[in-house]
Amino acid sequence: MSGMDIGVPVRVALCTLGGTIAMAGTDGGVVTRLTGAELTAAVPGLADTGVTLDVRDVHAVPSASLTFRDILAVVADAEAAVDAGATGIVVTQGTDSLEETAYLADLVWRRPEPIVFTGAMRNPTLAGADGPANLLAAVRVAAAPAARGLGALVAFDDEIHAARWVRKTHSTSTGTFASPDVGPVGHVVEGRVRVLTRPDRRPPLPAAPLDLDRARTALYAVTFDDDGGLLAGLADTHRGLVVAAFGVGHAPAPLAPVLGELAARIPVVLTSRTGAGSALRATYGAVGSERDLRRRGLIDGGLLHPYKARVLLRLLLATGADRDAVAAAFDDHG
Structure with a gap:
């Protein structure tokens, strides 16, 4: 054998x-x-x-x-x-x-x-x-x-x-x-x-019925000297957005109100673009910090990497989840 x-x-x-x-x-x-x-x-x-x-x-x-x-x-x-x-x-x-x-x-x-x-x-x-x-x-x-x-x-x-x-x-x-x-x-x-170790499993999400056509979900990477111009009109074409932010969840100050306006219309999830570690919740307080962005309505993505966060967000939106349900799911999965 x-x-x-x-x-x-x-x-x-x-x-x-x-x-x-x-x-x-x-x-x-x-x-x-x-x-x-x-x-x-x-x-x-x-x-x-x-x-x-x-x-x-x-x-x-x-x-x-x-x-x-x-x-x-x-x-x-x-x-x-x-x-x-x-x-x-x-x-x-x-x-x-x-x-x-x-x-x-x-x-x-x-x-x-x-x-x-x-x-x-x-x-x-x-x-x-x-x-x-x-x-x-x-x-x-x-x-x-x-x-x-x-x-x-x-x-x-x-x-x-x-x-x-x-x-x-x-x-x-x-x-x-x-x-x-x-x-x-x-x-x-x-x-x-x-x-060697057995991670906790989350309850499965529904695999059907899904409305994938109406659950278009974007991923946006924050970059140096970024004013968010590329995000204009995104809430008219997409149901959700994942932001791959600097470090622990930071964005340039000019980008912060743009993200806040989007978060008022569609679920916007905040993640880190670094590839390891968690987005924070309440350590930094400047404009564009994780605290500021969460005050503007962005949802904490926790430890989920941006690519994984987009998969979860689109699946949630395809099941008809509203912003509160999305936030609860990310609190569990992130």
């Missing part, structure tokens, strides 16, 4: 969504071509795990082109696989949007069975391609009893990350995925899944 301590054969559903892990060479570079069956055939040791794979080629597109609807459809398919007896789910996709897609899945995932996202940074035509190792680790995690109840996970470079915390931190490194605020929740060591 593989060291997973699963005792008897189990079944894992594998949903493939394309990306670098599924690319093969052509004269013009690399294009998505490998099927799930071809992917699994290229993984040394996979047949020795005792896991039966139910391979489902779902939607082969670059992850930059994935949509909320695509991922919610994968979640629905994954739930059906669990209903049919799957012990866990593995989703392979490109890494560009993986931190956001995994978090969306985590927000709506209702089952104790793990749903594990993975991919690759080096395509199969390169020396040291990491796709086979990542896929093997993801299958081990999806099959492991220790991973039950952890929601959506990301298995990459033999580390296990909670979707709530994980970030892509480097454009090319095979160790790109990290959780700067908390670290990985576990590792795969000699084929054995070792879960």
Whole structure:
């Protein structure tokens, strides 16, 4: 056996969504071509795990082109696989949007069975391609009893990350995925899944019915000498806004009233653009500080990174949540 301590054969559903892990060479570079069956055939040791794979080629597109609807459809398919007896789910996709897609899945995932996202940074035509190792680790995690109840996970470079915390931190490194605020929740060591900590799970949000068309949500990064001119008219075209602010949640003084005017019309969530750490609530008091922006109606995003905050805000707005409900949700999730 593989060291997973699963005792008897189990079944894992594998949903493939394309990306670098599924690319093969052509004269013009690399294009998505490998099927799930071809992917699994290229993984040394996979047949020795005792896991039966139910391979489902779902939607082969670059992850930059994935949509909320695509991922919610994968979640629905994954739930059906669990209903049919799957012990866990593995989703392979490109890494560009993986931190956001995994978090969306985590927000709506209702089952104790793990749903594990993975991919690759080096395509199969390169020396040291990491796709086979990542896929093997993801299958081990999806099959492991220790991973039950952890929601959506990301298995990459033999580390296990909670979707709530994980970030892509480097454009090319095979160790790109990290959780700067908390670290990985576990590792795969000699084929054995070792879960070191179990983060609290939040109750799942509704996956349907959703009005995604009416829940357009913008993300705005605050920059040096920013007067907010690009935000003109945004409340007429969008239902919500996430602000990636300086440091602990600061904006230039000229931008503060612009954000306040928007917050009077649509939910505006304040986050930090730094990539780690929390937006503060009540430490600084100057114009454009976190206290000032919260007085103007901005909602505290807490520890949520801007990209994750946008996923949560759009999902909330798609369910019809008003500003008070949005603020309560961010108080819980942030």
